[in-house]
Amino acid sequence: MKAYRLKAGKPYELTLTDNALEPVPESDEVLIRIRAAGLNYLDLMVANARFGNVDASFVPGADGAGEIVEVGSRVKGWKAGDRVIAGMIVDWAAGPLTVANGERLRGVTMPGSLAEYAVVPATALVAIPAAMPFVQAASLPVAATTAWNAIVAGNVRPGSTVALLGTGGVSLFALPLAKAAGARVIIASSSDEKLARARKLGADVTINYRTTPAWDVALLEATEGRGADLVVETVGVATFERSVNAAAIGGTIFVVGLIGGEETKMPLLKVMVKTLRIVGNQTGSTANLADAVKAIAQSRIEPVIDRVFPFDAAQDAYAYLESGGHFGKVVIDVT
Ligand SMILES: NC(=O)c1ccc[n+]([C@@H]2O[C@H](COP(=O)([O-])OP(=O)(O)OC[C@H]3O[C@@H](n4cnc5c(N)ncnc54)[C@H](OP(=O)(O)O)[C@@H]3O)[C@@H](O)[C@H]2O)c1
Known part of the structure; x- marks a missing residue:
C-alpha cells in the first residue's frame, strides 16, 4: 500500500512509499481504507519532535476518515463498508483519562492516517453522519472533540460569552x-480578512490581535468590563496572561494551546x-468525539475546510499549515 513515513526532527522527513x-x-x-486525513497543529509538533515518537520513522497523521474493510473476530457493532472516523487516543473509550488508556495515540505513538490502510481498535470508532463527506469527517477527531470539551467544561449556555484565539x-x-x-462569541485573529469570514460564521465581536495587541482590554470593553465566561486558550505562551485578564469572575480558561512553547507565567493573584x-x-x-459529532x-x-x-502533496499540506495561512482545517485526500 501507499503510505507516508515520518522521521521527526528539525528538519523532519516525510517520505511516500508505494510498498508499505x-x-x-x-x-x-x-x-x-483511509479516504481523507485531517491535519492538526499536533501533527506539526510530532513532525518537529516536540511530542510523541521521535526514535523511529512511522506513519503519521492523527486524524482520519474512511470505510471499514475488515473486522476482527471479537468486534461487535461494526461491519465492512461502515464509514468511520477514529478517536486519536484509541483505548480511551469513555470516562476519565488514565495511564492505561492514554498510551496509544494515532499518528503520535502508533501508526496514523497518512496511508491507504490503517488498523484501529474498535473502541476508537465513531460513525460518520450519513450526509458528511470523508474530507469533512476527517477534520473532526482532534479539533471538534477538543472544541466540544471546551464548551462542556465552560458550561456554555444562552447568555454566555466565549473568547476564541485565532x-x-x-x-x-x-x-x-x-x-x-x-x-x-468574541474571536481574535491576525487577519482582518479572516475576521470578516469569522463574522459570516456568526462571530459577534472580532479583534485583530496584530493591530490591537491588548485584545484582552478590547474584550473587556466589549463586555462592559465583565469578561468572557470561557476562554478557549488555543495559543498559550503569547496569550495566557491576557486570557486570565480577559476571563470573567468565575470563568473557565480551557488550556490546550502550545503554539510557540510550553512554559508561561501564571498570574496567581488574578486567578x-x-x-x-x-x-x-x-x-x-x-465518547466525547461521538458527542461532538452528534452536536455537529x-x-x-x-x-x-x-x-x-x-x-x-502531503509535504505541501504540512508546510501550508505551518505557514499559518489557513482558516479552519487543512485536509489530505487519500482516495
Ligand atoms: N490538548 C488538546 O486537547 C488539544 C487539542 C487540539 C489542539 N490543541 C492545541 O491547540 C492549539 C491550536 O490547535 P489547532 O489545530 O486549532 O491549530 P491551528 O489550526 O494551526 O491554528 C492555530 C491558530 O492560532 C492562531 N494564533 C497563533 N498565534 C496566535 C496569537 N499570538 N494570538 C492569537 N491567535 C494566535 C492563528 O490564527 P490566525 O491566523 O487567525 O491569527 C493560527 O492559525 C495547538 O497548540 C494545538 O497543539 C490541543
Whole structure:
C-alpha cells in the first residue's frame, strides 16, 4: 500500500512509499481504507519532535476518515463498508483519562492516517453522519472533540460569552458550537480578512490581535468590563496572561494551546481573586468525539475546510499549515 513515513526532527522527513506492508487487524480491531486525513497543529509538533515518537520513522497523521474493510473476530457493532472516523487516543473509550488508556495515540505513538490502510481498535470508532463527506469527517477527531470539551467544561449556555484565539481548527469548531449553545462569541485573529469570514460564521465581536495587541482590554470593553465566561486558550505562551485578564469572575480558561512553547507565567493573584477554573485537556475520549459529532450533525454545522491537498502533496499540506495561512482545517485526500 501507499503510505507516508515520518522521521521527526528539525528538519523532519516525510517520505511516500508505494510498498508499505498493509496492516492486519487483531481480533478487537478493524482495518480501515483511509479516504481523507485531517491535519492538526499536533501533527506539526510530532513532525518537529516536540511530542510523541521521535526514535523511529512511522506513519503519521492523527486524524482520519474512511470505510471499514475488515473486522476482527471479537468486534461487535461494526461491519465492512461502515464509514468511520477514529478517536486519536484509541483505548480511551469513555470516562476519565488514565495511564492505561492514554498510551496509544494515532499518528503520535502508533501508526496514523497518512496511508491507504490503517488498523484501529474498535473502541476508537465513531460513525460518520450519513450526509458528511470523508474530507469533512476527517477534520473532526482532534479539533471538534477538543472544541466540544471546551464548551462542556465552560458550561456554555444562552447568555454566555466565549473568547476564541485565532481561526485555526479548534477555534472554528468552538465558534459554531458556542453559537449553537446560545453564546456570544468574541474571536481574535491576525487577519482582518479572516475576521470578516469569522463574522459570516456568526462571530459577534472580532479583534485583530496584530493591530490591537491588548485584545484582552478590547474584550473587556466589549463586555462592559465583565469578561468572557470561557476562554478557549488555543495559543498559550503569547496569550495566557491576557486570557486570565480577559476571563470573567468565575470563568473557565480551557488550556490546550502550545503554539510557540510550553512554559508561561501564571498570574496567581488574578486567578485567585477572579476564582478562575484553569482546565487542562488532552483531546478527549471516543465518547466525547461521538458527542461532538452528534452536536455537529444535529446543529447542521459545516466543518470549515480551508484546503484539500492530494495524497502525493502531503509535504505541501504540512508546510501550508505551518505557514499559518489557513482558516479552519487543512485536509489530505487519500482516495
Ligand atoms: N490538548 C488538546 O486537547 C488539544 C487539542 C487540539 C489542539 N490543541 C492545541 O491547540 C492549539 C491550536 O490547535 P489547532 O489545530 O486549532 O491549530 P491551528 O489550526 O494551526 O491554528 C492555530 C491558530 O492560532 C492562531 N494564533 C497563533 N498565534 C496566535 C496569537 N499570538 N494570538 C492569537 N491567535 C494566535 C492563528 O490564527 P490566525 O491566523 O487567525 O491569527 C493560527 O492559525 C495547538 O497548540 C494545538 O497543539 C490541543
